[in-house]
Amino acid sequence: MAGGGPDHALVRLDRISKHFGEGETRVDALREVSLDVYPGQVVALLGPSGSGKTTLLNIIGCILDASSGAMEVDGETVLRDGQWLRPNLRQLRLDKIGFIFQFHNLIPFLDATDNVALVLRLAGADHAVARARATDLLDYLEVGHRRSAMPSKLSGGEAQRVAIARALANRPRIILADEPTAALDSKRAEIVMDLLRKVALEQEAAIIAVTHDEKIFDRFDRIFSLRDGRLEADTAHAD
Amino acid sequence: MNLAYRDIRHNLGRFLLTCVGLGLLLGVVLAMIGIYRGLVVDALTIARAPAVDLWVVEANTRGPFAEASRIPGDIREAVARIAGVTSAGSITFQTVEAEHRGAKLRLYVIGYELTRPGGPPEIFEGREIARSHYEMVADQSTGLILGDRIRLGRHVFTVVGLTQHQVNSGGDPAVYITLPDAQKLQFDLSPPAARVEVARGTSGSSRDTVNAVVARLHANASPEAVAETVRRWKHLSAITQEAQELILTRSLVDRARRQIGLFTSLLLVVSAVIIALIIYTMTMEKLKQIATLKLIGAPDRTIIGMIVQQALALGFIGFAIGTTLIVNIKDYFPRRVVLEPDNVLILGLIVFAVCLVSSALGVRAALRVDPATALGG
Numbered sequence: 001m002a003g004g005g006p007d008h009a010l011v012r013l014d015r016i017s018k019h020f021g022e023g024e025t026r027v028d029a030l031r032e033v034s035l036d037v038y039p040g041q042v043v044a045l046l047g048p049s050g051s052g053k054t055t056l057l058n059i060i061g062c063i064l065d066a067s068s069g070a071m072e073v074d075g076e077t078v079l080r081d082g083q084w085l086r087p088n089l090r091q092l093r094l095d096k097i098g099f100i101f102q103f104h105n106l107i108p109f110l111d112a113t114d115n116v117a118l119v120l121r122l123a124g125a126d127h128a129v130a131r132a133r134a135t136d137l138l139d140y141l142e143v144g145h146r147r148s149a150m151p152s153k154l155s156g157g158e159a160q161r162v163a164i165a166r167a168l169a170n171r172p173r174i175i176l177a178d179e180p181t182a183a184l185d186s187k188r189a190e191i192v193m194d195l196l197r198k199v200a201l202e203q204e205a206a207i208i209a210v211t212h213d214e215k216i217f218d219r220f221d222r223i224f225s226l227r228d229g230r231l232e233a234d235t236a237h238a239d
Numbered sequence: 240m241n242l243a244y245r246d247i248r249h250n251l252g253r254f255l256l257t258c259v260g261l262g263l264l265l266g267v268v269l270a271m272i273g274i275y276r277g278l279v280v281d282a283l284t285i286a287r288a289p290a291v292d293l294w295v296v297e298a299n300t301r302g303p304f305a306e307a308s309r310i311p312g313d314i315r316e317a318v319a320r321i322a323g324v325t326s327a328g329s330i331t332f333q334t335v336e337a338e339h340r341g342a343k344l345r346l347y348v349i350g351y352e353l354t355r356p357g358g359p360p361e362i363f364e365g366r367e368i369a370r371s372h373y374e375m376v377a378d379q380s381t382g383l384i385l386g387d388r389i390r391l392g393r394h395v396f397t398v399v400g401l402t403q404h405q406v407n408s409g410g411d412p413a414v415y416i417t418l419p420d421a422q423k424l425q426f427d428l429s430p431p432a433a434r435v436e437v438a439r440g441t442s443g444s445s446r447d448t449v450n451a452v453v454a455r456l457h458a459n460a461s462p463e464a465v466a467e468t469v470r471r472w473k474h475l476s477a478i479t480q481e482a483q484e485l486i487l488t489r490s491l492v493d494r495a496r497r498q499i500g501l502f503t504s505l506l507l508v509v510s511a512v513i514i515a516l517i518i519y520t521m522t523m524e525k526l527k528q529i530a531t532l533k534l535i536g537a538p539d540r541t542i543i544g545m546i547v548q549q550a551l552a553l554g555f556i557g558f559a560i561g562t563t564l565i566v567n568i569k570d571y572f573p574r575r576v577v578l579e580p581d582n583v584l585i586l587g588l589i590v591f592a593v594c595l596v597s598s599a600l601g602v603r604a605a606l607r608v609d610p611a612t613a614l615g616g
Binding site: 054057058061063064090091093094095099101105107108109110114117118119121122123127150166178 | 240242245246248249250527528531532533534535536537538541609610611613614
């Protein structure tokens with residue numbers, strides 16, 4: 001297990017199930033998925049289309065409830081028996097979870113700095129503080145020279161780094177990444193994954209990524225396969 | 240960080256183009272309101288010009304504007320002697336087509352008695368008619384200027400004064416001449432026709448006929464009471480100024496007024512639908528961004544604020560463009576466009592309300608966006 005202590009899981013899923021529809025139309029997207037992810041770990045979720053990867057990511061991201069089971073986020077039980085225990089999930093996402101998207105999903109009308117600063121402003125940070133932190137993050141991710149560029153002017157790799165900076169802005173404990181390297185060539189994909197590993201270790205964050213990109217499998221500490229809604233394998237890599 | 244402003248700035252060209260389009264539409268709405276108001280004001284202008292309290296016309300008619308009216312000229316003396324009347328004057332109205340600088344000029348000729356009620360309200364340039372024949376005060380909208388000479392009937396008139404905004408309900412510009420000149424113009428026959436009348440033995444009839452007698456009353460006299468006296472003892476119709484204005488607006492221009500009013504209402508509805516569609520489309524184009532904003536923790540008020548602010552900016556800028564456009568070109572319309580500040584203000588409030596209501600559609604769509612759509616499948 002790479003980094004962090006095993007005593008305090010940042011994400012703990014306990015027999016999470018999720019089905020859509022009822023009767024003949026019922027689809028079991030997830031079946032009793034249990035998973036603990038610790039600080040500093042970089043975890044991959046693999047699986048064919050429709051296996052439940054995105055459903056699992058949505059549940060961990062607190063944007064989709066489960067049909068049954070329980071979930072802890074950073075030590076706080078937020079979901080039990082398929083019911084949210086915390087009323088303000090938006091605030092939970094803002095404080096604890098960062099998102100990285102397949103196509104970076106930067107806000108097109110904000111420059112790189114403001115895309116990052118936006119998250120801090122939403123969390124109530126002062127304008128100057130937010131921009132200073134955003135600038136630091138962009139420098140940290142080696143894209144500081146593009147801080148004033150609009151997303152349309154950024155290359156795929158640069159845009160994804162800005163997106164990572166945005167995901168890190170509020171110092172989240174959990175980072176959820178949906179195909180973070182799918183839009184990148186192999187060289188840039190490796191750079192991005194190295195960055196994520198660096199972030200996980202330095203900020204003691206847990207990173208959970210849905211990916212199909214075999215070239216980057218060696219960058220993950222643990223690799224889980226989802227098939228027909230079941231978590232089938234846990235491959236641990238030694239660093 | 241104002242997201243609405245940033246989005247607008249990012250797509251400034253497209254946003255401004257949309258505002259210009261909306262502005263043109265709102266300009267048309269404003270122009271229609273102005274034309275509507277202008278129609279009413281034009282209709283009342285001639286009736287208000289003599290600043291009188293009573294109109295005495297032919298019995299059982301609602302003349303001289305809504306119906307034809309002919310009464311003997313000496314009625315003026317009889318009216319002037321009625322208790323409560325301070326002064327009275329005979330007037331005639333007729334529409335003629337004259338030729339001026341090679342073009343046809345349609346004129347609304349008003350004949351009045353010098354020094355008596357019925358003349359032009361205010362001379363904008365030049366002077367009043369001083370001679371008893373062949374002088375004319377013309378409205379500026381005729382295109383005539385001081386010193387111009389123009390033939391009406393068999394005589395040439397010289398323009399000695401100019402008025403402003405004196406047109407009849409059909410939009411024809413008014414010219415004022417003396418009553419005798421107007422009577423000659425209206426009732427004198429051409430020489431061949433006169434010979435025919437002589438041959439028929441009917442040429443001796445008096446031409447001292449007028450269309451109406453207008454009267455000013457004492458401040459404490461009741462127009463209704465004086466009108467009743469005229470009706471009872473002189474066997475004529477008498478219409479108070481208030482009733483005359485009502486006839487003009489409710490009867491003479493009513494159909495045109497309602498037509499324009501209905502068209503204006505339709506334009507307002509079309510504008511509202513277009514504003515709603517623009518705002519809805521602007522929101523739908525941003526659904527992915529809205530989903531991302533929601534996913535990263537943006538509260539609903541941030542998203543609602545963005546949509547509502549953009550809707551209001553669109554409405555405000557469009558309205559400003561439309562108003563500026565119409566205020567600057569309204570004088571070039573062939574008929575008067577009257578834009579009162581309250582008309583502009585009311586349309587502004589309507590646009591504001593329409594933008595708010597329209598943004599509700601976009602807000603509804605935005606609030607229904609599932610943040611999960613920001614993540615791929």
